[in-house]
Amino acid sequence: MATAAEAARPPFWRNVRVLRILGQVIFLALVAVALRELYLNLEFGVRRQGQDLSYEFLRSRAGFPIKEGISYSPNQPYLRAFLVGLVNTIRVAAVGIVLATLLGVVIGVLRLSPNWLLRKAAQIYVEVIRNTPVLIQIVFWYFAVVLTLPAIEGGFSLGGVFFLSNQGTAIPWPRAGPGAGIWGLFLLGGLVVAAVMWSWRTRANERTGRPHHRLSLSFAVFLALAGLGYAVAGDALRLDVPRVTGLIYAGGFRLSPEYTAVLLGLVIYTAAFIAEIVRGSILAVDKGQKEAGAALGLTPFQQLRHVVLPQAMRIAIPPINSQYLNLTKNSSLAVAVGYPELASVSSTMINQAGRAFQITVMVMATYLTMSLLISFVMNLANRAVAYRGVRR
Amino acid sequence: MSRLPEDLERAPLVIAEDERPLEVAPAKEPTTPAEWVSRNLFSSRASGIVTVVVGVLLLYVGLRLLRWVFVSADWAVVKSHLRGYMIGRFPQAEIWRIWVAVYFLVALAGVSWGASGLRLTWSWGKAITRGLATLAALGALLYLIESTRIWLALLSLVALFAGAVAAGRTWRFVARRLVIGGWLLSFPVVILVLRGFGGVAPLEWGGLLLNALVAVVGIVLSFPLGILLALGRRSTFPAVRLLCVGIIEIVRGAPLYSWLLFGVFVLPFLLPPGLRLAEIIRVMIMFVLFSSAYVAEIVRGGLQGVHQGQYEAARALGLPTWRMMALVILPQALRNTIPAMISHFISLFKDTSLLAIVGFLDVLRIARIAPQARFSGSLRQTLLFAAFMFWVVSFSMSRWSQRLERRLGVGER
Numbered sequence: 019m020a021t022a023a024e025a026a027r028p029p030f031w032r033n034v035r036v037l038r039i040l041g042q043v044i045f046l047a048l049v050a051v052a053l054r055e056l057y058l059n060l061e062f063g064v065r066r067q068g069q070d071l072s073y074e075f076l077r078s079r080a081g082f083p084i085k086e087g088i089s090y091s092p093n094q095p096y097l098r099a100f101l102v103g104l105v106n107t108i109r110v111a112a113v114g115i116v117l118a119t120l121l122g123v124v125i126g127v128l129r130l131s132p133n134w135l136l137r138k139a140a141q142i143y144v145e146v147i148r149n150t151p152v153l154i155q156i157v158f159w160y161f162a163v164v165l166t167l168p169a170i171e172g173g174f175s176l177g178g179v180f181f182l183s184n185q186g187t188a189i190p191w192p193r194a195g196p197g198a199g200i201w202g203l204f205l206l207g208g209l210v211v212a213a214v215m216w217s218w219r220t221r222a223n224e225r226t227g228r229p230h231h232r233l234s235l236s237f238a239v240f241l242a243l244a245g246l247g248y249a250v251a252g253d254a255l256r257l258d259v260p261r262v263t264g265l266i267y268a269g270g271f272r273l274s275p276e277y278t279a280v281l282l283g284l285v286i287y288t289a290a291f292i293a294e295i296v297r298g299s300i301l302a303v304d305k306g307q308k309e310a311g312a313a314l315g316l317t318p319f320q321q322l323r324h325v326v327l328p329q330a331m332r333i334a335i336p337p338i339n340s341q342y343l344n345l346t347k348n349s350s351l352a353v354a355v356g357y358p359e360l361a362s363v364s365s366t367m368i369n370q371a372g373r374a375f376q377i378t379v380m381v382m383a384t385y386l387t388m389s390l391l392i393s394f395v396m397n398l399a400n401r402a403v404a405y406r407g408v409r410r
Numbered sequence: 411m412s413r414l415p416e417d418l419e420r421a422p423l424v425i426a427e428d429e430r431p432l433e434v435a436p437a438k439e440p441t442t443p444a445e446w447v448s449r450n451l452f453s454s455r456a457s458g459i460v461t462v463v464v465g466v467l468l469l470y471v472g473l474r475l476l477r478w479v480f481v482s483a484d485w486a487v488v489k490s491h492l493r494g495y496m497i498g499r500f501p502q503a504e505i506w507r508i509w510v511a512v513y514f515l516v517a518l519a520g521v522s523w524g525a526s527g528l529r530l531t532w533s534w535g536k537a538i539t540r541g542l543a544t545l546a547a548l549g550a551l552l553y554l555i556e557s558t559r560i561w562l563a564l565l566s567l568v569a570l571f572a573g574a575v576a577a578g579r580t581w582r583f584v585a586r587r588l589v590i591g592g593w594l595l596s597f598p599v600v601i602l603v604l605r606g607f608g609g610v611a612p613l614e615w616g617g618l619l620l621n622a623l624v625a626v627v628g629i630v631l632s633f634p635l636g637i638l639l640a641l642g643r644r645s646t647f648p649a650v651r652l653l654c655v656g657i658i659e660i661v662r663g664a665p666l667y668s669w670l671l672f673g674v675f676v677l678p679f680l681l682p683p684g685l686r687l688a689e690i691i692r693v694m695i696m697f698v699l700f701s702s703a704y705v706a707e708i709v710r711g712g713l714q715g716v717h718q719g720q721y722e723a724a725r726a727l728g729l730p731t732w733r734m735m736a737l738v739i740l741p742q743a744l745r746n747t748i749p750a751m752i753s754h755f756i757s758l759f760k761d762t763s764l765l766a767i768v769g770f771l772d773v774l775r776i777a778r779i780a781p782q783a784r785f786s787g788s789l790r791q792t793l794l795f796a797a798f799m800f801w802v803v804s805f806s807m808s809r810w811s812q813r814l815e816r817r818l819g820v821g822e823r
């Protein structure tokens with residue numbers, strides 16, 4: 019038997035397993051040769067330009083100004099400039115993701131409204147916004163809307179609290195007062211007590227079957243402790259209201275015209291896509307589910323809250339994740355209106371320092387990292403809403 | 411590989427002729443306008459209040475918008491830059507080349523339409539009203555632009571229908587073979603018509619011509635590359651799989667703008683020292699690369715939709731891997747990806763507006779530089795018109811895609 023099997027064994031050059039490994043080795047060798055060729059070309063070209071492939075230049079003086087962001091002066095090194103750009107990207111992408119989700123969910127639900135007018139208005143919004151390039155929208159918001167607002171003296175003001183002009187937007191913003199530390203401790207304590215309340219009510223509900231009211235009760239406990247802490251600490255939080263002083267805004271939270279335009283463009287564009295996802299996922303939940311909810315005596319709102327939305331979320335999260343990634347990547351279009359985010363700062367760096375290869379690699383690696391982070395968070399969210407086993 | 415397109419083309423044909431969507435819903439009872447209003451606008455007190463408030467708001471905004479568009483806005487800047495919007499700095503004496511290319515493409519589209527066997531399902535009444543509406547729209551455009559060239563565009567519709575009729579009746583089976591070759595050849599033919607025999611160098615192409623060209627090149631060339639990447643991603647060789655996943659994820663992870671920077675500033679260094687590529691070619695290469703990663707993911711989705719039994723059946727017939735893919739798997743997978751592919755094309759077309767920020771004279775760039783001298787202060791009009799041009803193309807394509815999706819019954823089988 020054994021000898022027969024040995025005899026039947028093919029020679030190694032006809033053994034599929036050997037051939038597979040050999041094929042892959044050859045494939046990898048070819049890829050390596052191609053990459054080496056590219057690298058040699060790159061090195062030769064870069065040498066001829068009197069540059070190198072090292073990242074040492076990041077330590078030398080940047081020498082160009084950046085209009086907004088964390089503290090920076092042209093005397094600081096390139097690395098600092100890159101960091102300013104990164105923070106600015108995060109600033110616009112994070113706020114954009116939150117606002118686009120809110121607007122998108124609202125529009126998506128409106129598209130399913132029983133009211134014809136609302137439905138049509140939402141549909142027109144989606145069809146117009148989705149089919150025009152986001153770059154043109156950002157450019158339009160900046161040059162044709164924000165910059166054509168009246169100057170600061172004649173700017174709009176809402177009750178002397180919100181301001182809007184071609185200098186940008188200024189809104190009131192809370193700032194920490196002297197008692198902030200003590201109040202912070204109370205808030206932390208409140209969170210802990212709320213968490214305890216939550217788990218107690220959940221267990222009570224599981225044991226007795228009585229309504230748990232865990233959300234409202236935990237929230238009430240937290241609010242009570244927060245209020246108590248605010249009274250004890252005194253002067254923990256001040257609302258900083260912006261004022262017009264001469265030709266600029268002072269105090270409050272100020273958004274530059276560039277930031278305002280980029281944010282508007284990204285939010286309005288992405289919301290149209292999120293709206294379609296929300297609408298599609300609500301429609302994708304089987305009609306029988308809603309009817310089953312109705313048969314159990316749930317009100318229309320309860321049907322939506324407890325039956326339809328949890329299932330719709332499951333469908334919606336993966337495509338919404340890719341919209342978040344798109345929004346983050348589209349923030350690079352801010353370069354067209356001069357908002358100094360990652361792409362804009364790095365193209366200035368290329369113009370000034372050369373080293374295009376290193377800088378583009380850095381930019382791409384940074385975006386890739388951000389994409390991975392967003393996907394990671396969204397995967398956690400996906401797991402939270404996914405079907406669970408028997409437990410709960 | 412040469413068999414693949416024929417199968418692709420044959421696939422939708424069968425369904426279109428044989429299967430009509432079943433009428434599942436009962437015929438709607440006719441409603442009077444009053445009933446309709448009370449059901450859709452005033453179904454409850456809250457709904458009624460919303461209708462009134464939103465209605466007044468929309469009416470106000472809509473009227474102001476209409477008044478701005480038709481009364482207060484001066485569109486002279488758009489009129490005088492219309493040629494720039496369409497073709498950039500393409501010399502006037504050579505414009506006939508563009509018309510030749512347009513007629514060629516339109517006639518080819520007509521022939522493919524006829525050959526595909528997809529019939530218009532319009533009744534005569536619908537066809538007449540739609541035809542009249544199209545004529546009215548074109549007439550209005552003609553009046554606004556004060557151009558005679560619009561008649562040339564109208565005539566191209568005749569070419570479309572002529573192609574469809576010619577291919578549809580007697581020549582269908584011959585045409586079906588010619589169509590694929592025609593589309594494969596169309597790209598070199600168009601390039602030849604535009605630039606060959608003392609034509610116009612790509613440097614002077616611009617406007618919508620450039621946007622469309624880059625989008626079409628991007629989608630056509632990224633198609634085979636994307637299929638290869640998708641197959642590689644599902645390969646049983648770990649080395650191949652890893653490489654393909656790496657390429658796809660890295661390309662998709664970074665924004666298009668940084669890839670264009672790469673094409674403009676880094677790509678020249680990577681090429682062999684003797685080889686110089688024009689900037690527009692390098693940018694096109696980046697568009698192709700960028701698009702192929704997305705095409706790969708779309709094709710991967712399509713491949714996942716093909717039932718395992720199909721692989722087994724192909725194996726049972728004794729087909730080797732490549733023939734199995736080309737003859738059995740890909741035709742089914744690609745058919746399912748048609749809607750996703752069209753929406754990818756739409757977004758690629760919109761992405762060509764990025765040409766403006768790397769310095770090309772595309773639609774957006776024309777809109778940015780047009781409001782100069784006597785047209786200063788009309789940026790709103792020029793940008794809106796640019797957005798409108800993109801909108802018309804994208805919107806009509808997305809509508810077409812929805813119709814196609816219904817016709818192909820994607821997701822129903």
